[in-house]
Structures are given as structure tokens and as C-alpha cells.
Amino acid sequence: HRRIVLAARPHGLPTTQDFRLDHAPLPSPGEGEVLLRTLYLSLDPYMRNLMDEAGTEYAPGLELGQPMMGGTVSRVVSSRHAGFQPGELVLGSAGWQDYAVAAGDTLTTLGDLAQPSLALGGLGMTGFTAYVGLLDIGQPQPGETVVVAAATGAVGAVVGQIARLKGARVVGIAGGPDKCRHAVEELGFDACLDHRAPDLAGRLAAACPDGIDVYFENVGGAVLDAVLPSLNHHARVPVCGLVAHYNDDAPPPGPDRRPQLMAAVLQKRIRMQGFVILDHYADRFAAFREDMQAWLDAGRIILREDRVEGLENAPAAFIGLLQGRNLGKLVVRVAAD
Ligand code: NDP
Numbered sequence: 001h002r003r004i005v006l007a008a009r010p011h012g013l014p015t016t017q018d019f020r021l022d023h024a025p026l027p028s029p030g031e032g033e034v035l036l037r038t039l040y041l042s043l044d045p046y047m048r049n050l051m052d053e054a055g056t057e058y059a060p061g062l063e064l065g066q067p068m069m070g071g072t073v074s075r076v077v078s079s080r081h082a083g084f085q086p087g088e089l090v091l092g093s094a095g096w097q098d099y100a101v102a103a104g105d106t107l108t109t110l111g112d113l114a115q116p117s118l119a120l121g122g123l124g125m126t127g128f129t130a131y132v133g134l135l136d137i138g139q140p141q142p143g144e145t146v147v148v149a150a151a152t153g154a155v156g157a158v159v160g161q162i163a164r165l166k167g168a169r170v171v172g173i174a175g176g177p178d179k180c181r182h183a184v185e186e187l188g189f190d191a192c193l194d195h196r197a198p199d200l201a202g203r204l205a206a207a208c209p210d211g212i213d214v215y216f217e218n219v220g221g222a223v224l225d226a227v228l229p230s231l232n233h234h235a236r237v238p239v240c241g242l243v244a245h246y247n248d249d250a251p252p253p254g255p256d257r258r259p260q261l262m263a264a265v266l267q268k269r270i271r272m273q274g275f276v277i278l279d280h281y282a283d284r285f286a287a288f289r290e291d292m293q294a295w296l297d298a299g300r301i302i303l304r305e306d307r308v309e310g311l312e313n314a315p316a317a318f319i320g321l322l323q324g325r326n327l328g329k330l331v332v333r334v335a336a337d
Contacts, residue, residue: 001026003067003097004314010051012247013322018051019068019315027101029080034107036074036092036100041311041332042120043070043318044154048246058276068096068314071125073116075337084109089337091119096314098334116337121154121329122303123292129240129277130158131288134216135166136280137238137273142167144213147204147230149173149223151183151192152304154329155240159216160189161301168214171207173200173223175324182327186302200226211235217272219244225257228264239274247322304328 007020029035046056050069055061062069072094076084081104084090089110094100110119121127133155140146146163150156151172160170160183172183172192183192191207193200204212204226211232217224221244231237245252264270295301306326308317311334321330 001098002311003095004311005065005067006051006062007064009053009064010048010247012249014048014051014247014315014319016315016319021312024097026099029078029101032081032105033101033103034079034081034084034090035077036072036090036094036102036107037077038072038074038094038098038100038311038334039089039337040073040117040120041070041094041096041314041334042072042125043308043314043321043330043332044126045241045243045246045321047318048322058278069093070095071120072100072334073110073119074100079104081105089113089116091124096311098311117305117307117331117333118303120331121305122158122296122301123289125277126154126329127158127292127303128280128285128288130155130162130216131292132277132280132284133238133240133275134159134162134214136284137275138163138214138216138236140166140168140214143169145169145171145208145210146214146216147171147173147208147212147227148216148218149195149227150218150241150243151189152179152187152327153218156216156218157183157187157304157328158301161187162295163214164188164190165295165300171204171212173204173226179324179327186304195223195226201229205230214238216240217242221245221252228261231264231268231270233268235268235270237270237272239272243322306330308332310334 008018010018049056053061076088090107092107146168148156148159151174163170170189172189180192183189212230215237217239218241220242306328
């Protein structure tokens with residue numbers, strides 16, 4: 001079966017040479033394990049961090065030659081675990097490969113989801129990240145202004161739509177006029193600004209005449225610089241991701257702006273809080289699923305997926321994700337459901 005392994009550690013933006021498609025014998029499940037056929041593979045920015053030796057705080061870096069990690073929707077082919085039957089759909093972490101063996105205890109049964117790939121996006125990890133970060137940490141109040149970057153991406157699009165449902169005014173920041181149009185016309189944001197056009201800080205100040213009460217941080221970099229002057233007293237900043245920095249090989253050039261950042265945090269009594277979504281499943285996932293399903297059924301949230309066909313196209317799609325080529329949650333269809 002085919003699998004995509006880490007061939008080299010990237011310097012800056014990964015290239016397709018950093019990945020290698022190879023073939024491995026089909027693994028067979030031991031006691032308590034199941035053999036899985038991958039149907040959908042989730043592509044997410046954190047995978048860039050796992051390509052570095054250091055990895056992240058919550059997952060070690062991959063070894064060279066190891067298959068790329070990733071969340072998957074798979075079909076059970078054969079099972080040596082009493083809880084799983086052949087043919088069932090499950091959510092797991094089979095990685096960038098056609099087949100995988102997994103311990104049954106690491107899998108979640110999906111039942112009859114109308115669109116199984118949503119279990120990787122809006123009804124799964126990225127939607128849940130938006131929900132916890134916005135509601136538990138951002139705590140937007142009716143009439144407040146919420147700003148979210150990567151606004152049309154998997155997390156950002158859900159953040160903005162939930163914030164609207166809670167009565168906030170929502171301003172997105174996204175790469176390019178097409179994404180901004182999508183945010184306003186389809187996702188229902190009040191405004192959306194292109195971070196590639198000049199004077200983001202000035203345009204943001206104009207679009208947020210009452211200042212910013214919640215800034216949902218997905219990117220860092222120049223976007224954070226532009227947001228900082230418009231943050232209100234007692235603003236909340238859920239720190240979800242810093243995708244503008246994942247390809248950094250060295251600290252950014254230019255003057256050290258930490259003093260301004262810390263002075264703003266201090267003087268404006270800003271609350272910045274990082275979170276890692278893995279910590280929140282036990283307490284909050286059930287509430288999220290119930291709310292999100294109700295919003296979806298009522299047509300109050302739309303979940304857009306950016307679907308790529310074929311495992312062999314995963315590396316190029318992943319590189320595109322880090323450059324903003326995706327619109328919505330990026331998934332690879334590895335095999336037909
Ligand atoms: P997205 O679908 O939003 O894709 C990434 C997007 O980032 C791109 O489409 C691009 O959008 C934007 N981007 C990339 N580089 C830059 C840059 N230099 N400046 C501004 N924007 C940039 O990905 P996700 O929704 O999956 O993830 C969003 C963030 O959430 C990431 O930082 C991710 O690491 C984080 N995350 C954190 C979790 C946690 O537990 N804390 C869990 C899940 C995700 P555009 O074209 O609009 O610039």
C-alpha cells in the first residue's frame with residue numbers, strides 16, 4: 001500500500017522533495033487492533049511543526065522515513081477488537097497512507113454521518129477548536145467586535161459564524177479579495193479585510209470604529225501587529241495558532257516589538273490565553289457536537305470543505321495550505337466512501 005513519509009526536514013516553506021511516496025506491505029492487526037482503509041485525510045497547519053525535529057509541546061517531531069501523521073476517517077477492513085466490525089466508519093489518526101493498523105481504543109465510531117469528512121473539520125477538531133477558543137476564552141458579548149484572521153479557513157470560518165450567532169460584530173482578515181468576498185457574502189461576516197493589501201492597521205481601525213474586544217489569533221506576524229493598536233481595554237485574545245511563523249527558520253527581522261506588545265497587554269488589561277484543543281475533549285466535545293449539529297440543521301452555519309483528490313496530491317495541497325491556497329477545511333479524499 002502507498003504511504004507518504006517525511007523524506008527531509010524542510011528549511012522554511014516545505015517543498016515536494018521533503019516528502020516521498022513509498023510502498024509498504026499491508027500491516028496485519030494484533031489482538032485489540034483493527035486494520036483501517038483511509039477514506040479521508042485531514043491536512044492541518046500543525047503538521048509543519050511535526051516535520052521539525054523539535055515537534056510541538058504536545059507531539060514529538062517525526063523521524064525521517066516515518067509516515068506523515070494526520071487525522072483520518074477510515075473504514076474498518078478487519079477487526080480484532082470486539083468494539084469494531086468490518087465496514088464501519090471510524091475517526092482515528094491513520095496518517096498519510098492507504099491502510100493502517102490502529103488500537104481500537106484510539107478510534108471513535110462515526111455511525112451514519114451524511115458527510116463523513118465533516119468529522120475532520122466543522123464537526124470535528126477544527127470546528128471544536130473554534131468553539132472552545134471563541135466561547136470559553138474569547139467570551140464575546142452581544143454588540144462587541146470580534147476579529148479573526150485566516151477568516152475563511154477551517155477554524156476561522158467557524159469562529160466568525162459562531163461569533164455572529166452570539167450577537168457580535170465580526171470582522172475577518174483573509175488573503176485576497178475572493179476570500180474576503182466569500183467571508184461577507186457567504187459566511188455572513190460584517191466586513192473582511194485583505195491582509196496582503198497595504199495599511200491593514202488603518203483599514204482595521206476604520207472597520208472597527210468601537211475597537212476590538214476579541215481577537216482570535218490564528219496567524220501572528222504582521223496581522224497581530226496591525227490588530228494590536230485597535231484592541232480595547234479588557235480585550236480577550238485566544239491564542240490558537242501562529243501559522244505565519246511555522247516556516248520561520250530564524251527570529252523575524254526588524255526591531256524587537258515585544259516591549260510594545262507587553263505594554264499593550266499591561267496597560268489595556270488584555271487577557272491572552274493559549275489553548276491546545278486536545279485538553280478539552282473530555283469536558284466540552286459533547287456540548288460542541290450538540291450545538292454545532294443544531295446550527296448546521298437550522299442552516300445557521302455553513303461548513304465549506306476544500307477537497308483534494310488522491311493521496312499522491314497531499315504534499316502539494318499541504319504546501320498550499322501554508323500559503324493560503326485553501327478555501328475552507330482542507331481534506332484529501334484517499335479512497336471512495
Ligand atoms: P486554515 O484552513 O485557516 O489554513 C491556514 C490559513 O492560514 C491559510 O489559508 C492562510 O489564509 C493563513 N495564512 C497562512 N500564512 C499566513 C500569513 N503569513 N499571514 C496571514 N495568514 C496566513 O487552517 P486551520 O483553520 O486548520 O488552522 C488555523 C490556525 O489554527 C492555525 O494557526 C493552526 O495551527 C491553529 N490550530 C490550533 C489548534 C489548537 O489546538 N490550538 C487546533 C487547530 C488549529 P489566508 O489566505 O486568509 O491568509
